[in-house]
Amino acid sequence: MAQYTRVSGSVGLITLQSPPVNALSAAVRQGIVDLMQRALSEPEVKSVVICGQNGIFCGGADIKEFGGQMSGPPLIPMIHAIEAASKPVVAAIEGIALGGGLELALGCHYRIAHSKARVGLPEVTLGLLPGAGGSQRLPRLIGVPAALDLITTGRHVTAAEALKFGLVDQITDHNTVNVAVKFAQRVADQPLDARRISTHPCLCPSDVAVLFEEVMQRVRRTARGAIAPIACVQAVRAAATLPYNQGMERERELMATLFTSGQARALQYFFFAQRAVGRWSMPSGARWDTSKPRPVHKAAVIGLGTMGRGITVALAQAGFSVVAVETQEKQLMEAKQAISGMLERGAKRRGVAPALDKINYGRNIQSVADVDLVIEAVFEDMALKKKVFQQLSAVCKPSTFLCSNTSGLDIDQLACQTRNPELVVGMHFFAPAHVMKLLEVVYGPKSSPLAVATAMQLGKKIGKVSVAVGNCRGFVGNRMLKPYLEQALFLLEEGATPEFVDQVLEEFGFAMGVFRMSDLSGLDVGWKVRLADGLAMPDPTMGQPTRLRQGRRYSPLGDLLCEQGRFGQKTGRGWYQYDKPGSQVAKPDPWLHSFLDEYRARHALVAHRIDHQEVLERCLYSMINEGFRILEDGIAAGPEDIDVIYVFGYSWPRHRGGPMFYAATVGLNKVLERLEHYYQAHPDVPSLQPCHLLRKLVASGSPPIQKWREVIKKVRSQL
Ligand SMILES: CCCCCCC[C@H](O)CC(=O)SCCNC(=O)CCNC(=O)[C@H](O)C(C)(C)COP(=O)([O-])OP(=O)([O-])OC[C@H]1O[C@@H](n2cnc3c(N)ncnc32)[C@H](O)[C@@H]1OP(=O)([O-])[O-]
Numbered sequence: 001m002a003q004y005t006r007v008s009g010s011v012g013l014i015t016l017q018s019p020p021v022n023a024l025s026a027a028v029r030q031g032i033v034d035l036m037q038r039a040l041s042e043p044e045v046k047s048v049v050i051c052g053q054n055g056i057f058c059g060g061a062d063i064k065e066f067g068g069q070m071s072g073p074p075l076i077p078m079i080h081a082i083e084a085a086s087k088p089v090v091a092a093i094e095g096i097a098l099g100g101g102l103e104l105a106l107g108c109h110y111r112i113a114h115s116k117a118r119v120g121l122p123e124v125t126l127g128l129l130p131g132a133g134g135s136q137r138l139p140r141l142i143g144v145p146a147a148l149d150l151i152t153t154g155r156h157v158t159a160a161e162a163l164k165f166g167l168v169d170q171i172t173d174h175n176t177v178n179v180a181v182k183f184a185q186r187v188a189d190q191p192l193d194a195r196r197i198s199t200h201p202c203l204c205p206s207d208v209a210v211l212f213e214e215v216m217q218r219v220r221r222t223a224r225g226a227i228a229p230i231a232c233v234q235a236v237r238a239a240a241t242l243p244y245n246q247g248m249e250r251e252r253e254l255m256a257t258l259f260t261s262g263q264a265r266a267l268q269y270f271f272f273a274q275r276a277v278g279r280w281s282m283p284s285g286a287r288w289d290t291s292k293p294r295p296v297h298k299a300a301v302i303g304l305g306t307m308g309r310g311i312t313v314a315l316a317q318a319g320f321s322v323v324a325v326e327t328q329e330k331q332l333m334e335a336k337q338a339i340s341g342m343l344e345r346g347a348k349r350r351g352v353a354p355a356l357d358k359i360n361y362g363r364n365i366q367s368v369a370d371v372d373l374v375i376e377a378v379f380e381d382m383a384l385k386k387k388v389f390q391q392l393s394a395v396c397k398p399s400t401f402l403c404s405n406t407s408g409l410d411i412d413q414l415a416c417q418t419r420n421p422e423l424v425v426g427m428h429f430f431a432p433a434h435v436m437k438l439l440e441v442v443y444g445p446k447s448s449p450l451a452v453a454t455a456m457q458l459g460k461k462i463g464k465v466s467v468a469v470g471n472c473r474g475f476v477g478n479r480m481l482k483p484y485l486e487q488a489l490f491l492l493e494e495g496a497t498p499e500f501v502d503q504v505l506e507e508f509g510f511a512m513g514v515f516r517m518s519d520l521s522g523l524d525v526g527w528k529v530r531l532a533d534g535l536a537m538p539d540p541t542m543g544q545p546t547r548l549r550q551g552r553r554y555s556p557l558g559d560l561l562c563e564q565g566r567f568g569q570k571t572g573r574g575w576y577q578y579d580k581p582g583s584q585v586a587k588p589d590p591w592l593h594s595f596l597d598e599y600r601a602r603h604a605l606v607a608h609r610i611d612h613q614e615v616l617e618r619c620l621y622s623m624i625n626e627g628f629r630i631l632e633d634g635i636a637a638g639p640e641d642i643d644v645i646y647v648f649g650y651s652w653p654r655h656r657g658g659p660m661f662y663a664a665t666v667g668l669n670k671v672l673e674r675l676e677h678y679y680q681a682h683p684d685v686p687s688l689q690p691c692h693l694l695r696k697l698v699a700s701g702s703p704p705i706q707k708w709r710e711v712i713k714k715v716r717s718q719l
């Protein structure tokens, strides 16, 4: 909807009204069309201002409409009509002008923005391009290089940057609508021809062909298989090389291809999934909207290794006072230096002062007595963590929330060490913790909704996408990683190479294949856990068959590498070889290939040809199957939680929506049928056995992912 008012006698003010972001729904578009006609037909009206209600100009096309039949006036002719209007039209931009919202503003003859406003064309993040003339008008207004940057990245720019680009005509700290109305009065009699951006020539640098070639190469390299960024470059190239009308035709063709692509559907699903995870719920019935967080002013971090340092930086950068504790003097000094460096580099990038004074360092756990929340990040050792939790419980004020950054240990066991187990939750960050967006907030059986709400809110304040999950070994992310890693090792035993498996996974869109990722994280990390679990047993005299544990197939390949001191990048050898320890360039290692040949010979394993399909299906479907088990067990509330965890924490390609969305795209019956096939071939691998929920969903006719929660509820109630 939109509202019309006449202000100052001669200005027609059109206000978009569609909360929360004034998206261009059919009703809003109809309103704009009708009210523009009214403004143009009223003789007293000399100029028009378009604004949005509640201090928000417009968040773009209504994404919810994309899935269904589009109705109402189309956007492109609507914007053309505004540009062609005989009276000046001024956009008054407050809050945001994004996507179709900015395209609407580009159709206006002038743009006035509030100094705090942000503008951008983020369509690429939804698998689209600016398809209402944005790809053709923006380069004509701000030049090809700047337009390529904005359109291919989708980044939002501040009003000040927009002014520098020439994207807006004026910025103001005052009431933007009032300023725009006065401006509209001033320009009422000005000629409009030069203000119609579609008539401008597209100014190109002399080396424009080289520029497009370079940008296209960069985009292809970083897109990881996403098609929208490439289409965005093609659309801007059309603006640079074709007359406006032909450019618009090219924009329409490219948009039509993207619009119906699975990638756009996946990215739009993911847009809503990211927001859905904020509406968390617990099996007890506690929910985000009925649980109030408690404010946190001062926090502590215990253990300043890899994770503790990143967590301290994230907290300090967000303005929290932090007490940072490390027991060893040498470690403390090193950590202090590293944290200061991270803060200084971050501050330089963002053009602010480093938050060094936010942190108090100490070696004594007593120094955390008055904090509101503690995040423990000591070694992954249950006995040590229990001791730390006992100490914290004795030292801290009774209301302090005690959180652990454990990667997968039982939160409940830690809670049991404290006086107030209801205030204990997991806060599982991902490395590097000041960079990675994901935070798993893990509730145990005793965790209170207050503790979950507080950890979720803290996560949001430090810029994380927080997902509330239940307590089980590995929580959601690492639990699903286990069958994925396991299949990758089995594939090596059966004839594949690390390079081939990684190539397939990287072509699928992962930033790194499983073996390159393991080399980066350090092979010793998982080895220590397997040793502690009694799985890794190098001594053959222990009587364990090498490739079997507790009746299940087991691959000791990772253990054997660790026994040779091959821990990955840090030692310069792992699944690959590196020029020197710490180097990041992975090279195939002939030693590893001979080692695999000998290993297969020793175990009478006959290598067979493993193709692309088998690698993908076995690695991904076993992981997806575990995802269904997680849903069945109530560890994640819905498929969106799992998908958000995988995209933000494990570099799952966003344009494939996440593992559960991918399963829905492939077809649940196909996933089930292939799992059955592989389980039959490998009956000693339980992770390949299709789980009950997957069978139930297929038996229910494979409903769309948005309906899975209903089936999940039924399955859980039967358990
Ligand atoms: C051939 C056909 C031609 C077509 C022409 C194409 C036109 C055009 O080029 C395409 C587009 O504009 S594509 C669009 C380009 N635009 C974009 O990509 C902008 C996307 N939006 C954003 O980036 C952020 O939401 C804001 C920065 C606007 C606000 O951030 P914040 O303050 O943190 O708030 P928040 O929590 O994020 O959102 C609050 C609520 O609003 C909801 N909602 C928001 N935008 C929506 C929309 N456009 N729609 C619907 N809903 C939208 C959101 O879901 C949430 O509701 P929920 O019930 O809780 O789920």
Ligand SMILES: NC(=O)c1ccc[n+]([C@@H]2O[C@H](COP(=O)([O-])OP(=O)(O)OC[C@H]3O[C@@H](n4cnc5c(N)ncnc54)[C@H](O)[C@@H]3O)[C@@H](O)[C@H]2O)c1
Binding pocket: 302, 303, 304, 305, 306, 307, 308, 325, 326, 327, 328, 331, 377, 378, 379, 380, 381, 384, 388, 405, 406, 407, 408, 428, 429, 430, 431, 521
């Ligand atoms: N490294 C990762 O990628 C990663 C990711 C997510 C979670 N985690 C988890 O985070 C935790 C820490 O892992 P990390 O990789 O940072 O380990 P790390 O070995 O780099 O650091 C642990 C630090 O804790 C310190 N420490 C040990 N006992 C202490 C005590 N009693 N009081 C204060 N400090 C003490 C050590 O001196 C060391 O500096 C583990 O639980 C791990 O599972 C790690």
